[in-house]
Amino acid sequence: MRDVPLHRVLLQLAHGGPLGLVEEVGRQARGAVVRLGLGPFRPLLVTHPDHVRHVLRDGAENYVRGAAMWDALGRLTGRGIAGEGPGWAASRDVLREGMSGGCLRRTGEVVAVSVDGAVEELAGRARGRSADAVGEMTRLVHRVVDPVFFGSRIGAERCDRLGRDVAAALDSLLWRMAMPFVPHRVPMPGDRAFLRATRAIDRTLVPVVGRARRQGGDGADLMSRLLRGRGPDGRPLDDEHVRRDIVALFVAGSESSALTLTWAWVVLARHPAVAAEVRREADRVLAGGPPRPEHVRQLVFTRQVLAEVMRLYSMAWAVPRVARADDVVGRVPVPAGTTLVLSPYLTHRLAEFWPDPLRFDPGRFERRAVRERHPLAYLPFGDGAHQCVGRAFFVMESVLVLATVLSRYEVHVSGDPCPRLAVALPPRGRVGLSLTPRGR
Ligand code: HEM
Structure with a gap:
């Protein structure tokens, strides 16, 4: 070796x-x-x-996942879905059920409507002026996530704040993740910021989860499902468990989704011929109408483009x-x-x-090429027992975002960034995004 x-x-x-x-x-x-x-x-x-x-x-x-990096992360995301063992299995069963099969098909309706609204909101801010791409994609992702994950209980504005607090908590953990051998009793840079951020997260989530528990109900969103979930002892998952799982969903699903979408815009700007083909497909499939869940299957080339973006900009x-x-x-x-x-x-x-x-080449994801490749050569969502529970949801959301935007707007990207190493892979420097309505 x-x-x-x-x-x-x-x-x-x-x-x-x-x-x-x-x-x-x-x-x-x-x-x-x-x-x-x-x-x-x-x-x-x-x-x-x-x-x-x-x-x-x-x-x-x-x-x-016993590695010390997970220990550091566990201070933020708890011992449910982001951990191991019985606590993880309990959350995993609930979330997997809520994000697959018939549940995902029903969620598709909510996703499509949310994407439609979020794209128009984006256009309102980025029309004719250069908006910050990462900030805008984050906001857009929150608009979709709030109804699907939280039954709209958190609300768009608070979702943005929660996202910022979660990101601040994660950033402050970087030192501990990079130096996992330092015991927790030894102070490190970021400790105070971590405490501040986790208090802010709790201030937002404690009342929301408490109220949702008291209201009960049979909602299809992930928070409702977690509140109905049972732990290994057969008792309901407690509020702390549910809260930490919600933070874990933000950590796992929000930043990675927003950054992948940001890289998709950067890559399409660098490859105008590919962008033109994605647009032709969007025009054909959406036919000038709103996005629908069944479009995802028909947007074959858009899915290949997204897969190639995730190969080159793999957040994990x-x-x-x-x-x-x-x-x-x-x-x-x-x-x-x-x-x-x-x-x-x-x-x-x-x-x-x-x-x-x-080389950026969406052709790598044509069916035959995929069949002929080693199945584990591509794993943007991990593999095995811990494989991402949000992968189908993310593909649905992002394919509909790309197609909806391109069917309605010309997209201009400023900056030619390269990725920087953080918890995920954000762009180094600002990426500007502006939209102008298409003249057809
Ligand atoms: C670009 C988007 C995404 C990427 C690249 C991504 C990537 C990953 C990877 C690599 C893992 C495996 C981690 C491991 O093996 O330890 C994972 C797990 C996970 N992801 Fe995602 N993810 C994305 C979006 C999402 C979304 C939208 C959700 C929301 C539901 C989500 C929820 C989760 C959860 C809950 C886990 C833990 C699963 C478990 O341990 O059983 N992810 N993700």
Whole structure:
């Protein structure tokens, strides 16, 4: 096994910044398991699809979210859906049911109407002037999420505030996530900001969840479902559990969705021929009318474009797990307690599976190409037991957003950003977005 020693890590960090470092390590590893020398923290980087399959599927029993990074995150998102064990399983069952099959089909109606309204609201702010793309996509995502996740109990404005507080709490955890070996009793930068943000989150959510509990009801939204959910002891999930799961839904679903949509606009601006094809498809399928849930299946090329955006801008650049018992991955011994870091971002750049990996090419997601590729070479939503519960919802939401906007507006993007490493992958610097109605 190759080691990437600390001095090389620091050198590459100085040269290409944190994301440049991640990319360089991935390039040099070429799918092999390598040990990262990050001081006392020496995780194994796992990127080859065969090894990913072992960790997330075949040997998944042995790999848990016990990593210290999850511990740090757990202070914000609790021990429900963002954790492991019985508390996770209880939330997972509720959320999976609410986000799949017939429930998702019914949700589709709400999503389509919300997208329609959110796009017009966006146009109101971005018509003829350059609005901040990340801010606008975040707002748009909240307009869709509020009815679907929370039965509109939080409301658009408070959703925006909650989103900001959750983002602030996450940012303040970065130090602890980067240095998971520092005990919680030792103060670190970000601790005070974390406390401030979590208090603000509780001020918003405690009354909302309390009121929803008292009102009861059989709502189809995720909050109602969680309130009806049962824990491993058969008792209802308590308010704290529900609140933390709601925060986890924000963490998991809000920023990643908004940033992926932002990158989609950037990529379409860089590839006008692709944008023109997406627009032709939108014109044909929407035919000048509002978006409908059944359009998602018909917007085949738009889905391919989105898939390729998620390959190149994979928000989950690090998915950590800890080995419970000794094991071997790719002929490398993995002693119990070792942290493994999977990186869909790097797996999506392996030249063995993705020829000319940095080239943007939606054709990679034509049916035949997908069939012929290793199934684990593409995992923007993870895989195995913890695979993203929101993936179908996200695809529905974002495909309808792209098609609705392009069927009605010319889109202008200013700035030519590259991604920066944070909890997800935001653009470095401001990206401007402006819309003008199409003259047809
Ligand atoms: C671009 C959009 C998204 C991306 C890239 C993404 C990515 C991921 C990934 C990689 C995981 C697996 C984490 C792991 O294995 O530990 C995950 C899990 C999860 N995602 Fe998403 N996600 C997205 C959108 C959403 C949305 C919209 C929701 C809202 C419902 C959501 C909810 C979740 C939840 C609850 C989990 C945890 C599942 C579990 O542990 O059982 N995600 N997501």
